[in-house]
Amino acid sequence: MTRRGDRRFYFPTALAARLAAAWLALALGGLLLPPPAFSAAPPAKHLRVATREIPPFVYKENGKLAGFSIDLWQSIAEEMKAGANFIPTGNVPELLSAIKSGKADLGIAAISITAER
Secondary structure (H helix, E strand, O other): OOOOOOHHHHHHHHHHHHHHHHHHHHHHHHHHOOOOOOOOOOOOOEEEEEEEOEOOOEEEEOOEEEOHHHHHHHHHHHHHOOEEEEEEEOOHHHHHHHHHHOOOOEEOOOOOOOOOO
């Protein structure tokens, strides 16, 4: 009969507790570390950004593009250390066509999901 003070009873319980603690430390340790730096190729100096006017996402203010999508893209570009050349388009199909054809690198301004897309 095994008693509570017996080493045979204590060892498996202690081992399981230590393994659980080690697993938890490894799992939580990943949350505490800073995110790894991207090792991809350096970003382009200027990206061609297709867009369309659709307030409040994109509109002209004093002859320059402004709006939520423009502000968001400029914040992203700043983090990427990239600039932007905006390419105006008339509608979403034209915007997507510019990207598909290689005339633009990306597109912004209220592009929603539809059954066709």
